[in-house]
Amino acid sequence: QQQVKQSPQSLIVQKGGIPIINCAYENTAFDYFPWYQQFPGKGPALLIAIRPDVSEKKEGRFTISFNKSAKQFSLHIMDSQPGDSATYFCAATAGNQFYFGTGTSLTVIP
Amino acid sequence: GAVVSQHPSRVICKSGTSVKIECRSLDFQATTMFWYRQFPKKSLMLMATSNEGSKATYEQGVEKDKFLINHASLTLSTLTVTSAHPEDSSFYICSASSQGVFSDGYTFGSGTRLTVV
Numbered sequence: 512q513q514q515v516k517q518s519p520q521s522l523i524v525q526k527g528g529i530p531i532i533n534c535a536y537e538n539t540a541f542d543y544f545p546w547y548q549q550f551p552g553k554g555p556a557l558l559i560a561i562r563p564d565v566s567e568k569k570e571g572r573f574t575i576s577f578n579k580s581a582k583q584f585s586l587h588i589m590d591s592q593p594g595d596s597a598t599y600f601c602a603a604t605a606g607n608q609f610y611f612g613t614g615t616s617l618t619v620i621p
Numbered sequence: 622g623a624v625v626s627q628h629p630s631r632v633i634c635k636s637g638t639s640v641k642i643e644c645r646s647l648d649f650q651a652t653t654m655f656w657y658r659q660f661p662k663k664s665l666m667l668m669a670t671s672n673e674g675s676k677a678t679y680e681q682g683v684e685k686d687k688f689l690i691n692h693a694s695l696t697l698s699t700l701t702v703t704s705a706h707p708e709d710s711s712f713y714i715c716s717a718s719s720q721g722v723f724s725d726g727y728t729f730g731s732g733t734r735l736t737v738v
Binding site for chain 1: 731
């Protein structure tokens with residue numbers, strides 16, 4: 512059973528566009544929601560994270576929107592660049608429980 | 622920030638041999654480390670949780686005798702793939718946290734590409 516559902520599976524945007532990746536969860540015990548960026552052949556790197564008491568968090572060009580009542584959260588990448596082309600994973604954690612989404616392959620076309 | 626070093630980054634071995642992968646926390650003590658396996662274009666699959674000084678906890682379906690995990694110190698965990706076979710070829714990734722609680726954030730290693738021929 513997939514604890515964290517992520518969509519879309521892949522996404523192609525033009526440079527400067529704003530790709531949006533969505534995740535949903537069911538377990539209300541989750542208390543930390545990180546996003547990871549992974550380049551081919553590399554391990555995931557923490558991009559940005561949010562806790563459920565906050566509805567939005569922005570770090571540079573990356574923004575997380577969090578809707579606690581809907582149990583959904585999303586990643587927005589402002590002014591996307593070709594260098595942002597990577598696979599993005601959302602995750603949800605509670606204590607020692609950690610669950611990744613299925614990943615979104617993002618391609619930013621110059 | 623926290624750095625996790627994973628070595629080797631790539632390894633090719635013959636079928637039937639064993640391969641050891643190291644995961645080191647360079648600037649913090651990691652009470653808990655995690656080992657993942659990732660297939661091409663797929664998400665990370667948790668294999669086991671490794672606690673310093675105790676036996677690792679394996680996820681359902683992961684053969685503990687095949688994937689030996691040792692967490693002998695607060696900065697080092699190793700994964701040994703024993704009697705490797707081509708189906709064990711994959712990308713293996715470790716992660717570590719100093720608190721043992723994900724809410725503090727986990728740092729991932731750069732991964733090891735294992736190819737069994």
